[in-house]
Every structure is written in C-alpha cells, then in structure tokens.
Amino acid sequence: xxxxxxxxxxxxxxxxxxxxxxxxxxxxxxxxxxxxxxxxxxxxxxxxxxxxxxxxxxxxxxxxxxxxxxxxxxxxxxxxxxxxxxxxxxxxxxxxxxxxxxxxxxxxxxxxxxxxxxxxxxxxxxxxxxxxxxxxxxxxxxxxxxxxxxxxxxxxxxxxxxxxxxxxxxxxxxxxxxxxxxxxxxxxxxxxxxxxxxxxxxxxxxxxxxxxxxxxxxxxxxxxxxxxxxxx
Amino acid sequence: xxxxxxxxxxxxxxxxxxxxxxxxxxxxxxxxxxxxxxxxxxxxxxxxxxxxxxxxxxxxxxxxxxxxxxxxxxxxxxxxxxxxxxxxxxxxxxxxxxxxxxxxxxxxxxxxxxxxxxxxxxxxxxxxxxxxxxxxxxxxxxxxxxxxxxxxxxxxxxxxxxxxxxxxxxxxxxxxxxxxxxxxxxxxxxxxxxxxxxxxxxxxxxxxxxxxxxxxxxxxxxxxxxxxxxxxxxxxxxxxxxxxxxxxxxxxxxxxxxxxxxxxxxxxxxxxxxxxxxxxxxxxxxxxxxxxxxxxxxxxxxxxxxxxxxxxxxxxxxxxxxxxxxxxxxxxxxxxxxxxxxxxxxxxxxxxxxxxxxxxxxxxxxxxxxxxxxxxxxxxxxxxxxxxxxxxxxxxxxxxxxxxxxxxxxxxxxxx
Numbered sequence: 013x014x015x016x017x018x019x020x021x022x023x024x025x026x027x028x029x030x031x032x033x034x035x036x037x038x039x040x041x042x043x044x045x046x047x048x049x050x051x052x053x054x055x056x057x058x059x060x061x062x063x064x065x066x067x068x069x070x071x072x073x074x075x076x077x078x079x080x081x082x083x084x085x086x087x088x089x090x091x092x093x094x095x096x097x098x099x100x101x102x103x104x105x106x107x108x109x110x111x112x113x114x115x116x117x118x119x120x121x122x123x124x125x126x127x128x129x130x131x132x133x134x135x136x137x138x139x140x141x142x143x144x145x146x147x148x149x150x151x152x153x154x155x156x157x158x159x160x161x162x163x164x165x166x167x168x169x170x171x172x173x174x175x176x177x178x179x180x181x182x183x184x185x186x187x188x189x190x191x192x193x194x195x196x197x198x199x200x201x202x203x204x205x206x207x208x209x210x211x212x213x214x215x216x217x218x219x220x221x222x223x224x225x226x227x228x229x230x231x232x233x234x235x236x237x238x239x240x241x242x243x244x
Numbered sequence: 245x246x247x248x249x250x251x252x253x254x255x256x257x258x259x260x261x262x263x264x265x266x267x268x269x270x271x272x273x274x275x276x277x278x279x280x281x282x283x284x285x286x287x288x289x290x291x292x293x294x295x296x297x298x299x300x301x302x303x304x305x306x307x308x309x310x311x312x313x314x315x316x317x318x319x320x321x322x323x324x325x326x327x328x329x330x331x332x333x334x335x336x337x338x339x340x341x342x343x344x345x346x347x348x349x350x351x352x353x354x355x356x357x358x359x360x361x362x363x364x365x366x367x368x369x370x371x372x373x374x375x376x377x378x379x380x381x382x383x384x385x386x387x388x389x390x391x392x393x394x395x396x397x398x399x400x401x402x403x404x405x406x407x408x409x410x411x412x413x414x415x416x417x418x419x420x421x422x423x424x425x426x427x428x429x430x431x432x433x434x435x436x437x438x439x440x441x442x443x444x445x446x447x448x449x450x451x452x453x454x455x456x457x458x459x460x461x462x463x464x465x466x467x468x469x470x471x472x473x474x475x476x477x478x479x480x481x482x483x484x485x486x487x488x489x490x491x492x493x494x495x496x497x498x499x500x501x502x503x504x505x506x507x508x509x510x511x512x513x514x515x516x517x518x519x520x521x522x523x524x525x526x527x528x529x530x531x532x533x534x535x536x537x538x539x540x541x542x543x544x545x546x547x548x549x550x551x552x553x554x555x556x557x558x559x560x561x562x563x564x565x566x567x568x569x570x571x572x573x574x575x576x577x578x579x580x581x582x583x584x585x586x587x588x589x590x591x592x593x594x595x596x597x598x599x600x601x602x603x604x605x606x607x608x609x610x611x612x613x614x615x616x617x618x619x620x621x622x623x624x625x626x627x628x629x630x631x632x633x634x635x636x637x638x639x640x641x642x643x644x645x646x647x648x649x650x651x652x653x654x655x656x657x658x659x660x
Contacts, residue, residue: 094567109254
C-alpha cells in the first residue's frame with residue numbers, strides 16, 4: 013500500500029517571495045503518528061496547505077495516498093483531499109450554524125468514497141456520525157444544537173468526528189489542543205489517538221506544546237525537515 | 245442545499261430584508277406593468293362596436309379628441325344632408341349624429357339621438373346602462389354621465405342650465421332649463437363626463453341665437469317649443485355602425501372622398517392607437533422608474549452578499565478543507581443568492597396579488613380601470629419574474645467569484 017503522504021524535494025515559495033518550504037524527503041506511512049513542532053511563522057500553515065494538496069510545490073513531488081498532486085487538476089486535488097484527509101484546526105472548526113451532527117456528516121456530502129466507507133462501517137452515514145459522536149463523548153442532547161452553541165472542548169471533539177468519518181487515510185491536526193485546558197487536552201489526545209487507530213488513519217499533528225508532541229513516537233522539528241541549498 | 249438553507253437561516257435578518265426589498269421592487273415593477281397593460285387596454289376600448297367616426301376634414305386624432313374625449317373644438321361642422329347621405333349608404337346599419345358646442349359647469353353638452361344609449365359600446369362590447377331614470381323623452385330632457393352626477397350631486401328630476409359655448413362664464417341658455425331624466429352607470433370612459441341632450445333640443449335652445457349672442461324676444465314656453473318640429477341644420481360628428489365589418493375600408497374611402505363636403509372618416513381603434521402612441525412617453529417613464537427600483541433592490545442584495553464575504557472566509561476555508569472544490573464555493577454563494585432572489589420574486593408576486601385584491605374596488609371606481617385578479621402569473625409576467633431572477637443570479641456571480649478567488653488564496657487556513 014502507498015504511504016499516506018510522501019514528499020520528495022518539494023520546494024514552495026509565494027510569488028515574489030523567498031523560498032519558504034524546501035523538504036528533502038518526508039514519508040508518512042499509514043497509521044503512523046507524527047508530530048511536527050516549530051516556532052510560529054515558520055511556514056507551518058503553508059506546509060499544511062501543501063500536505064493537504066491545496067497548494068502545489070513549484071518543484072519536487074508530493075503524493076497523497078499514492079497520487080501525485082501536481083499531475084491533478086485543481087478540482088481533482090480537492091476531491092483527493094476530501095477522499096483521503098481529515099483536518100482539525102486550532103479552533104473554529106465547524107460551520108457555526110449547522111448542528112453538530114450535520115457538521116460531522118458534511119465530508120460525506122463532498123466525498124463519495126467517505127460516504128461509502130461510512131455506510132460500510134455503520135448502517136448509514138448518519139449512524140456512523142452518531143457512533144463517532146457517542147464514542148467521542150458528546151451527549152445526544154448536543155447533536156442537533158448549532159455548533160456555535162457548543163463549548164470549545166465539545167467543538168474540538170465534533171471536529172475530530174468530522175475529520176474521521178468515512179475512515180480517511182490521514183488526519184491533519186493543526187494545534188488542536190491550544191484552546192483546551194491541560195486536563196481536557198490529555199483526554200482529547202487519548203480520544204483522538206484511539207479513534208484514529210480504530211479507522212486506521214495516519215496522524216500528522218503540528219504543535220509547539222511538548223506535552224502534546226511527546227506522546228508521538230515520531231517527532232520532527234520543523235527546522236530539521238527543511239533543507240537549504242539546491243535539492244539533491 | 246441544506247447548507248445553503250441553514251446558512252440563509254443563520255443570516256435571516258439581513259436575508260429577510262434582502263428578500264423584502266426584492267419582493268417590493270418586483271411587486272412594483274409587475275404592478276406598473278399590469279396597470280400599464282390594463283390602462284392601455286381600457287384606453288383602446290374607450291369606444292367599441294363603432295366602425296367609423298365621421299367629422300369635418302381634420303387630423304384623425306383631432307377628430308377622435310373632440311368626438312370621443314370631448315376635448316378641443318371641432319374646426320368645422322358637417323351638414324345634415326351629409327348625415328342623411330351617410331345613413332342612406334347601403335353598407336351603413338346605423339349612424340348616430342353628435343352636436344357639440346355647449347357646456348354645463350365645465351362638462352360638455354352633447355347633442356345626440358336616443359339611439360346613442362343603445363348603440364354605443366365600450367370595453368369588451370359593454371352597453372351603456374342607466375343607474376337611475378331613462379333616456380330623454382321630452383325635448384328639454386337630459387341624461388348625464390356618472391361623474392357629472394357625482395361631482396355636481398345631481399339627481400333625476402333636477403333642473404340644470406346649459407351655457408352657450410364651452411366657457412361657463414359666457415351666455416347662459418337660462419330661458420330653457422333642462423330636466424335630468426337619467427343618470428348613466430359609470431363606465432370609466434369619457435362617457436361619464438358628458439351631459440346628453442337631444443339634437444332637437446340643441447336646435448331649439450339656439451333658435452334665437454346668431455353668431456354666439458342672443459337676439460332679444462324669445463319667450464316661448466317648453467310646450468310651445470315641443471309643438472315645433474326642430475330639424476338640425478349642422479352637426480359635428482357621426483358614429484357609424486356597418487352591416488358588414490369588411491366593408492369598413494370601402495366605406496371609409498367613400499366618405500373621405502365625398503365630394504359635396506370635405507369629410508374625414510376614422511376607424512376609432514386605429515386613431516386610439518395613434519393617440520396612445522403619443523402618450524407612450526409617460527408610460528415608458530413609469531416603467532423606467534419601476535425598473536430602477538428593481539435595480540436598487542438587486543444592488544441591495546449585492547451589498548448584502550459582499551458584506552458577508554469577509555465573515556464567511558473561514559467557513560469557505562473549512563469547506564475547502566473538507567473537500568469542497570473552488571467551484572463548490574462558487575456554487576454555495578451563487579445558490580444562496582439564487583434562493584434569496586427566488587423567495588423575493590415569489591413573495592413579490594404574492595404581494596402584488598394581495599395589493600391588487602385590496603385595491604381593485606378602489607381603482608376600478610376611481611379610474612374606471614378594471615384590474616383583473618389572477619392566481620397564476622401570465623406568460624409575460626413569468627418572463628419578467630424569470631428575467632429578474634436570471635439577472636440577479638448573473639450579478640451574484642461577482643461576489644461568488646470573489647469568494648472563490650479568496651478561498652483559492654486562503655486554502656484551508658485563514659490567516660487572521
């Protein structure tokens with residue numbers, strides 16, 4: 013099976029600016045857990061956009077689930093992302109006016125693959141969503157409430173459910189715990205890991221919190237990832 | 245779809261205002277269109293069932309103005325002999341003579357024959373009817389239009405004095421007061437503004453007049469006048485009904501080339517069309533104003549959409565992270581606009597129907613314009629509703645495109 017993500021000699025710069033990203037090689041196997049850490053402003057969000065296949069490198073190659081993203085049309089890249097990647101951000105992860113359940117179901121509206129997988133795992137997309145929400149500890153009372161009325165902790169758990177519905181290959185998390193207190197942070201990480209394991213997704217998490225990153229078997233400093241000079 | 249509905253519901257305050265603006269502007273536009281259509285229809289049916297109107301040689305519109313609308317003065321009379329020639333024409337079924345010249349408190353006195361009340365048609369062949377009384381039977385009887393009766397508060401049996409000429413301050417025919425014998429039902433046409441007397445009465449009250457002034461010494465009573473048989477000498481116009489409609493061109497040509505006297509024969513429908521053409525400026529201005537209101541409504545919608553772009557940036561980035569393509573982002577924005585305008589146009593249509601339902605009795609009695617109430621829009625109105633919707637959707641492409649371009653630049657993260 014192809015790795016979840018494989019990057020080779022990828023270089024990226026915003027138009028008219030210095031090179032921001034230069035990765036020699038990075039491979040993330042299926043079910044692998046990887047923490048990336050680094051100071052803010054080091055190109056973290058650009059890297060996330062690259063790994064999610066939103067932007068493409070000017071040089072080198074990025075493959076998501078075996079597919080070379082520079083070879084795809086923009087909309088095919090969007091579909092690839094929908095099919096294979098779930099994303100959890102720092103905060104404001106949800107469409108505020110939709111209910112928790114609707115938010116969880118949303119990826120299945122854009123990706124047929126995820127919808128089919130969710131139906132295979134449970135009896136229907138909706139059942140898959142309620143199962144996930146149940147396991148993540150969100151009480152049924154909150155399922156129909158608009159996302160904006162939930163607490164930050166609840167919102168982050170709904171975000172994990174949304175990222176993992178239909179068993180994507182990769183979970184991208186961008187500082188998902190920075191808005192949580194230490195206790196909920198630990199509980200949140202435990203839940204995230206167990207759900208990722210259950211659906212067999214690799215986890216790539218970006219954080220500057222050592223308490224979070226030390227739980228990962230593979231940790232990469234942002235500066236280590238970058239190569240300077242001409243690519244090999 | 246659910247996403248769009250929820251999103252709109254989330255912004256329901258702004259959304260509803262937007263829908264309401266569009267609805268009101270659509271209602272106004274369709275209302276003006278409807279009124280315009282009905283007014284035109286009513287105008288063109290001021291006279292119906294009359295095949296030709298004949299007067300002295302003049303412009304068709306002028307002849308129409310004085311004979312039908314009682315506006316302006318005829319330049320020339322026509323002789324009674326000519327009238328009798330017209331009546332004798334083998335194709336003519338009936339001919340009603342008119343004699344104009346006098347007035348009563350600003351309303352024209354129309355000398356005519358009793359036939360008039362039976363022959364005249366307006367609208368879609370509607371007949372004149374009396375709300376009170378009947379046609380004249382005595383020499384000095386008069387029948388008045390509904391507006392005359394209402395404004396001057398006249399009832400049947402009242403006696404009125406006719407002024408010589410059309411300026412009321414001029415000499416009065418006060419030695420021969422008329423008695424109101426009948427009041428006509430409202431028609432919404434110039435008929436409402438007429439004071440009708442018999443041609444004989446016109447002759448009778450002018451017995452002792454020469455060139456607009458009264459000669460002394462006419463003390464004859466009504467009974468004495470009745471005893472005399474007055475034959476009109478000159479009349480101003482004639483309404484003609486033919487035995488067979490296709491003969492109208494032939495008869496018209498015959499009358500226009502009549503050698504004994506220069507005559508003009510017009511087909512009222514054609515002349516009414518010409519006259520309406522002159523009035524179409526007003527009609528167009530009204531329509532332009534309504535169209536501007538619609539434009540304002542659409543600009544309002546545009547500003548609402550543009551204002552939400554910033555606050556929706558994060559939302560769009562999220563959708564992209566989930567797997568929405570840039571086209572999906574475009575579609576969500578455009579779809580919401582399409583829904584807004586869709587609600588707006590439908591609501592506008594309903595508002596118009598409600599307004600028409602409420603205003604119908606008022607408008608029809610005040611203007612004589614019959615507004616027809618119907619549940620489903622006509623094909624033309626469907627066209628209007630559809631084009632407004634399409635125009636709105638095409639201008640909504642701009643904010644949708646902006647949202648899409650931004651979301652491409654932002655990717656899945658929004659730098660705040």
